[in-house]
Amino acid sequence: MNIGSISLQNKLLLAPMAGITDRPFRRLCRVFGASLAATEMTLAKPELWISGKTRRRLELKDELAPRTVQIAGADPTRMADAARHAVDLGAQIIDINMGCPARKVCRVAAGSALLGDERLAGRILTRVVEAVSVPVTLKMRTGLVPERKNADRIAGIAEAAGIQAITIHGRTRACGFQGRAEHQTTRKVKESVSIPVIANGDIDSPETAAAVLAETGADGLMIGRAACGKPWLFREIAHYLTHGTYPVPLSNREKLHYMLDHLCDIHAFYGEYSGVRVARKHIGWYLGRPHAQAVLLARIHQAERADIQLNLFTDLFQSIYSGRMAA
Numbered sequence: 001m002n003i004g005s006i007s008l009q010n011k012l013l014l015a016p017m018a019g020i021t022d023r024p025f026r027r028l029c030r031v032f033g034a035s036l037a038a039t040e041m042t043l044a045k046p047e048l049w050i051s052g053k054t055r056r057r058l059e060l061k062d063e064l065a066p067r068t069v070q071i072a073g074a075d076p077t078r079m080a081d082a083a084r085h086a087v088d089l090g091a092q093i094i095d096i097n098m099g100c101p102a103r104k105v106c107r108v109a110a111g112s113a114l115l116g117d118e119r120l121a122g123r124i125l126t127r128v129v130e131a132v133s134v135p136v137t138l139k140m141r142t143g144l145v146p147e148r149k150n151a152d153r154i155a156g157i158a159e160a161a162g163i164q165a166i167t168i169h170g171r172t173r174a175c176g177f178q179g180r181a182e183h184q185t186t187r188k189v190k191e192s193v194s195i196p197v198i199a200n201g202d203i204d205s206p207e208t209a210a211a212v213l214a215e216t217g218a219d220g221l222m223i224g225r226a227a228c229g230k231p232w233l234f235r236e237i238a239h240y241l242t243h244g245t246y247p248v249p250l251s252n253r254e255k256l257h258y259m260l261d262h263l264c265d266i267h268a269f270y271g272e273y274s275g276v277r278v279a280r281k282h283i284g285w286y287l288g289r290p291h292a293q294a295v296l297l298a299r300i301h302q303a304e305r306a307d308i309q310l311n312l313f314t315d316l317f318q319s320i321y322s323g324r325m326a327a
C-alpha cells in the first residue's frame, strides 16, 4: 500500500490511541510488523505545544519512518499551522482526526463532530493539504448517527481535497464503542474513491483481519485495542494474511523479553516517576487478571521504583506461566 509517495511494508497499521500509543508502544508494534503507527492525537492549539505532555506526544526523535503525526481541531488555520509545526518536527505524514468522540475534542466541533459539518470538514482538509508538502490522511467514523451515515460523502470531499488515504472506524459518533463495528460502509467508501481505504474496528485476530479484508476490499487494516497486551498480534496477522496459517508462536520466555524491553523503554522515555505509572496499564494488559495472585499484582501497582516494578512483574509473570517458560 502507498500513502502518496510513501510505500508501506504491509497492510497493517496501529490505531492511534490517546494515552496508549506513545513512542515506546509504537516502536514495539512496529517491531512486530505494524507498518505505520501514528502518534496520539495532538490538539491544534499552539498554546499547548509548549506543554510537557504535547511536546512528548510530538517527540519524533528515534521514531521509525514513516513518521505520522495525528492532529485534531476545528479551525482550518490552526489545523494548517499544527500540520506545518508537526512537519517541522519531523512528521512525514499528517493524519487528521475526524473520529474521536471525546467531549474535550467535540466541544469545539472537532474530531467526529466535524462529520456533521461537511463544508467545514472540507475547508480543514483543503487547508491542511495546501499547508504541507507531505501526504495528508484522514481518520473518521461512518457518520454522526446510524440513520445518517455520510462517510462516503466525506470521503469524496477528502479525495477532492487531496487526501492520500482514508481510515474508517466502522461505528458512528453516537455509537461510541458500543456494539460491533460494521464494515459495509467501508466497502461502500472503497468502491467510491480511488485513494487507499483502511478498515478499522474490532479487528482482533488473524481470522477477523482476513474476514474484514474480504468484506471491504480495503487496502489496509488498522488495529487498536486488540494490540494492547498483545503487540505480537501484528506478526500473527501478517503471517496469516500471507500464508493462511499462524506463525510459530512466541515462547513465554520470548514474550517476557519483549514485555520487559517495553517496560524499560517506558521508564526511559517518561523518566522513573511517570514511567512506573504509565507502565502499570501495560502490565495489567500483559498479565490479564491473575485473580490468584491479586496481592502480587497490587504490589506491582504500588511500586514507585522502576527496578522494583520490573522484578515484581517478572516474578508474577513467571509464577503465572511456571512450567511454560520454554526457550
Ligand SMILES: Cc1cc2nc3c(=O)[nH]c(=O)nc-3n(C[C@H](O)[C@H](O)[C@H](O)COP(=O)(O)O)c2cc1C
Residues within 6 Å of the ligand: 015, 016, 017, 018, 019, 020, 040, 041, 070, 097, 098, 099, 100, 139, 169, 200, 201, 202, 203, 222, 223, 224, 225, 226
Ligand atoms: C483509549 C483510546 C484512545 C483513542 N484515541 C484516539 C486518538 O487519539 N485518535 C484517533 O483517531 N482515534 C483514537 N481512538 C480510536 C482508535 O484509533 C480506533 O479507531 C478504535 O479504537 C477502533 O479500533 P479497535 O477496535 O481496533 O480498537 C482511541 C481509542 C481508544 C480505545
